[in-house]
Amino acid sequence: MSAAPNTRIDVARALRDAAWTALLAFGLFLPLIGFLTVQNLNNTLILETRFGLLATFVAITALGRLAYELVIAPMRARAALRPAPAKPSRLRLLMAMLGRGFTPFGIGFIVVYPVIVLTINGTGGAVKWIDNFGIQIMIYVMLGWGLNIVVGLAGLLDLGYVAFYAVGAYSYALLAKNFGLTFWMLLPLSGILAAFWGILLGFPVLRLRGDYLAIVTLAFGEIIRLVLINWVPVTNGYAGISGVPRPTFFGIPFNASDEGFAAVFGLEFTPLYRTIFLYYVILALALVTAFVTLRLRRLPVGRAWEALREDEIACRALGINTTNTKLTAFAMGAMFAGFAGSFFAARQGFISPESFTFLESATIVAIVVLGGMGSMVGVAVAAIVVIGGTEIMRDLDFLKQIFGDTFDPTQYRMLFFGLGMVLIMVWRPRGFVETRQPSVALKERMAISADLVKEGRG
Amino acid sequence: MSDRRTVLSVEHLTMRFGGLVAVDDLSFTAAHGEITALIGPNGAGKTTVFNCITGFYKPSEGRIALAHGDAKIWEALDDVTESGARRLLRGDGALYLLERMPEYLVTRQARVARTFQNIRLFPGMTVLENLLVAQHNPLMLASGYTLFGVLGLPSYAAAERAAIEKARQWLERIGLVDRADRPAGALPYGAQRRLEVARAMCTDPLLLCLDEPAAGLNPRESHELNDLLLAIRADYGISILLIEHDMSVVMKISDHIVVLDYGVKIADGAPQQVRDDPRVVAAYLGVADEEVARVEAEVGL
């Protein structure tokens, strides 16, 4: 409940609030910022103080609160009291126009991305941009679109999605290494295996509601990871599986030899060719995922998924076998994760259980929720923001110049990731995209506001 | 049993939740093509009966049988019961034991549709989409369980167009054609109730179960609801089972009324008969049977 917006600036109250905030910050940060437990030369634990750092934290928090009370809150209150303009402003109209063109522009950009990167960075620097950013982001876009079927469309909360990703990766690694099957043969096979696992895992648990389904899927994800770690004879445990065969250009390997891609096409060898090839492979896979999902959404099965999310009991009363509907969603999501997993194994050449932690599942769920309303574009944008954001943080070496050489920005990556998740949820709980597009229309398709669309009870 | 063709036969239905007996040894029949009303004070167990009939609850005891086709199929009832099967399909009709079926099969096979006391539309989907979800099963078949649909075969496109046309006809009938593309959650209350009825009808049922369809409607809307239900009965020849508190609806359109109080049947017959039954009056007034005459005199009835 909020009171009427107050546009007056009450300096005394702001100072008082800032003082309380300072006190709170002191209590919050004293134990773990004010003191440091460190091991001395004798390997015993001793305590050091960092009261200067503590004072900085408290000061920043208190000043922040003061700034909010004196500047930001009155600004927002004034904005809330202003009457809404009768005609949409020119800015709004421009945004609407851009919004309509966004998807074709986005797809175009993604398709020519490697070319853009090559022209800017040249062959040397391009690999990193195409691989760590382009390919990495596309993998998560595909995973996000796959999980979108389960969470966004069907409203089933799956926190163990990484398990299917792992099934795809390990099945490709083991089958390619031991049976010599090619990437193109194993791709559909991994998908089918993952889908099969999806049905197997889904069957006993899909009658659980909401949070319980979430916890069970989380447990399944962890069980699979622990099995991967401990079943050493098959999975090689922590050490993982290395020497996984890399994909070939329809039979021609990407190496420096005379049968290699470079030699065959009369070009000089550089690892760039394989990277670009991989980029377009994952792009194609992701586009297939998108195409299939959009098609399915217009079919009875997709409509049933969304109806399931809206009201499961009404679905059953309309003659829909909701267990099958849920299993189908689960299996389809798992299948796409399997595809992504086998691509991942082929691209890396090496896989280990480290890549399949709960954090991955949580990241993918966060991407889907951030996208909002089961929207494909939203999920893609969310993946770019989240993965791109964390990848960029690896790169902030310039901060070393500000904070000194001992400062390691990669440590802070996950810190800001967690904080970011909290802040974005508080800012936009339903995600970036705030409307749902109907799958069919009698006269004219009109977007439905987020307030009306249910999130599903699992 | 009268010579009216029976469509639904409920026998010795008992529903217990732990120690609480919600429905106690209830037996009644609903005749084909008739509108049967189930009335009674709040908490009498009416929605529980509905949930048993439509497969949402599994009864503690009792048999609920539904017949399609020729009345002669009823002769096979005891055989089917003993055989443990859920249904019997014959050339001249079919018999379903609803207490043995899960809810989605009750709708899909036995062709019983229902609406809910608290409206259960799909609020984030458009009015049209709501009606298309109702036609899920025939559309799934036409899409070859999705395969033809993904491949873009024309047979599915034709089936979808037919489904949209059927939806459009229903929307015209209930006056919502102009709002077909609006979200169902944004409709006014009366329109939502009508939409729920239309959605149930889109599943092509032979028995329509309506749980308080007039709840929250003003007198004009109740009147329109009466017209709608009578028209549905006339045009489609289906049977309707109705839970209702609004006596202006019950008395005007029912052919047969069953009265429940604390899970027990206290009256069963034609509307006029039931209205004058002292036990019914007592149940609604909340007094013992013997007191009724005295209280009525006091109140001035």
Added chain:
Amino acid sequence: MEVFVQQLINGITLGSIYGLIAIGYTMVYGIIGMVNFAHGDVFMVSVFIALVALMILTSWLGVAPIALALLIVLIVSMVFTSIVNWTIERVAYRPLRGSFRLAPLISAIGMSIFLSNFVQVAQGPRNKSIPPMLNDVIVLMSGNGYDVTVSYKQIAIWLTTAVLLTVFALLVARTSLGRAQRACEQDQKMAALLGVDVDRTISITFVIAAALAAVAGTMYLMYYGVVSFYDGFVPGIKAFTAAVLGGIGSLPGAVLGGLLIGLIETMWSAYFSIDYKDVAAFCVLVITLIFLPQGLLGRPDVEKV
């Protein structure tokens, strides 16, 4: 036989710690219907706070009687952990209270990631270990060259858990705060309309959950003597398993579930393999949810149609 009794003693001790954390999960889930993913990391933070407090008391202030030091550490940890949890609720959960189900969950996961990484950055990634304390034991029985012992530490843990469980169960059942909590559990809007201060009740619940986690944290520090920033996730999951096993919403159930999980884990490690002990806990969770979703002491949830 001796091994079995010893494992029994160890299991009950471990289980008591899980039980205290589990009460926090079950209380918060009961009142706002949300699984607080960050609770395990709040527990981990409380262990660190206890560590710092203990070091201040013993190294700097020279408080010699270890029992006295631990008592002060307990109170200090409870206070500071409560501040942390209160702030988390205000910042990350209260703005999201309402009908959106997924947003608070993601926020909680984000908070969990933030807390563990915050501690990693603030205190360094290495294990922090202190010399063992309160090492006196009572020998119960001997046989096969093996002494079955129970230490004063373990007895302290059992007593504390039992006392706290009784106190809080009575609090929920008899006091007006408990009534307010149960009202908020059942129908928040109605409780607010009837004059219950819902915000304050929820804040108090988070404070109680944090205080209990801090007790568990101090016990953990006293018992194991080592902690690391990643010690939040797995104990958190196990404590949540305990809460579900015992019946979510039931305080005695949470402790019962904790004891069972502690025993299962200890027995599994002793008699089978220590590698798969975490898998055992997760499997218990899965089996419980599939076959007995309401838990041992919970009530079955019938959905109104």
